Each structure stands twice: as structure tokens, then as C-alpha cells.
Amino acid sequence: MPAWNTPTRNRPEGEPVQLPLNIRWNAAAELDRFIAGDNAEALRLVADLADGALEAPAIYLHGPSGVGKSHLLQGACRRITQAGGVSAYLPLGQLLDYGAEVLAGWEQVDLIALDDLDALSGRPDWQDGIFHLYNRTVERGGRLVLAGREAPAELPVGLADLRSRLGWGPVVAMEAPGEATCLAVLRQRAAQRGLEMPEATARYLIRRVPGGLPGLLERFETLDRASLAAGRRLTVPFVREILTGRRQSGADTSGHS
Secondary structure, three states: OHHHEEEOOOOOOOOEEEOOOOOOOOOOOOHHHOOOHHHHHHHHHHHHHHOOOOOOOEEEEEOOOOOOHHHHHHHHHHHHHHOOOOEEEEEHHHHHHHOHHHHOOHHHOOEEEEEOHHHHOOOHHHHHHHHHHHHHHHHOOOEEEEEEOOOHHHOOOOOHHHHHHHOOOOEEEOOOOOHHHHHHHHHHHHHHOOOOOOHHHHHHHHHHOOOHHHHHHHHHHHHHHHHHHHOOOOOHHHHHHHHHOOOOOOOOOOOOO
16 A cells, blocks of 8 residues: 555665555545545645646645545545555654654655644654655655645644745645535445435435534444444434434334445
């Protein structure tokens, strides 16, 4: 997987060696599967960067959790890998315990995706490491796609030069998905699992599950398991039973699809 490959100085350029980082990876994160909604500009710019069609060497995405930043970063890595290149997805929130020295050598890949830049708060060693990695990558002609909750100028980092570097390319604010986007994402996720989710069921979930899209997807995992175990479809009555903790017999006994 592109998230776990890093070249080292004593190997030929482009020859990766496995680095045993326990990085969580969304296997469904592809740019072609991203339902953009109000974030079409972010999708377009990331795709152009991954395809080598963007003049700027870097893009910075910012917005709250659940808007799709990680999907786009991982999708860019997958696009590079599918084209025969080498990419690296580095979610900083998962990597801080390894120490900033883990950043050495990443500039050799074609594209670096740096996620969770807010995690750099209070970590001057990592801030310095990211600053120099950014410079080395650009000097080699590599590309970066970066993401954080805050815009570069508002990131909680003490290194002013790093905030400046992060804003060199396009900076895109991503919006929380609206009901139509959440509806499309839920039905797409169900279809990927071989499930039918009627529109009425999806709308019922959207209006009753808090937490936006992340909350909806977390609850979908529960419903998927319950549907499989009970051999029942994702109808509104069945979903209501699961959400309220009631399991009724004799109703909605149609098979799982």
C-alpha cells in the first residue's frame, strides 16, 4: 500500500522498503468515488495535482472532521500508485509517537499526502521536520497535498515559516456535506456492500442520527452487521428497531439483499 512505502538512502531511487507503521487506510478512498457536493473545487484541484496538471506543487485543504479531506488525500495517493508512481499517506495524528526522524527520505516519492496538520501543535520537532520535508519535496519536483482543520495562517503551530510554506499553493476551505450529499454517500456505501438502501431509509437516518456524515457512517456499520445477522433489509422499520434498541419479531422478514 502507498501509505506504508518509503524509499531509503541506501536503496536505488524509487525502490521502496516496507516501513511497519500501523496506519489506518480506507480501501474505498478513490477520487472517482468521492461525492463532492459543495466540494467540487477541492476534488478538481486534488485530481489535477495527482495527474500532474496543476502548476502549483501543493494544495492545502481545511475544514471540520467529516468533510472528506482524508478521502481526497488517500484518493490522490491511490491515483499516483495506479499510474505506476510512488506515494505516501502520512496522517500525523497517528505518527507522532514514532518521532520526527520518521520523516527522513519521504521527499523521494512522487506525492506526499500530509493529513492532520493540527496535530503539530506543541511539537516543534515535528514542525521543523515538516518544514524541511516540504522544502526538500518541492526542490526535487515532488507534489504535496495537505490537510488540517484550520487554514495555514490559523494553524496552532509556533513555526511561522511552516505556516507560510503551507499556504504557497491553493488553499481550499471544504464544506460539511449537506443532506443530498449525505444521502448519496450512504447509498453508495450500501451499494458497495451489496445492500439496498431505499431513499426513505437513508433520509430517516440523516434526520435522526447526530454527528453529520461521520456519525452516519459509523451507524451504517452497525446497521450493516445487524442486517446481515438478522437476514433483513434496511427498511425504515428495521432501522428504527436498531436505533431505538428494540428488536421485534414477525415484521419485515424479507431477506437480506
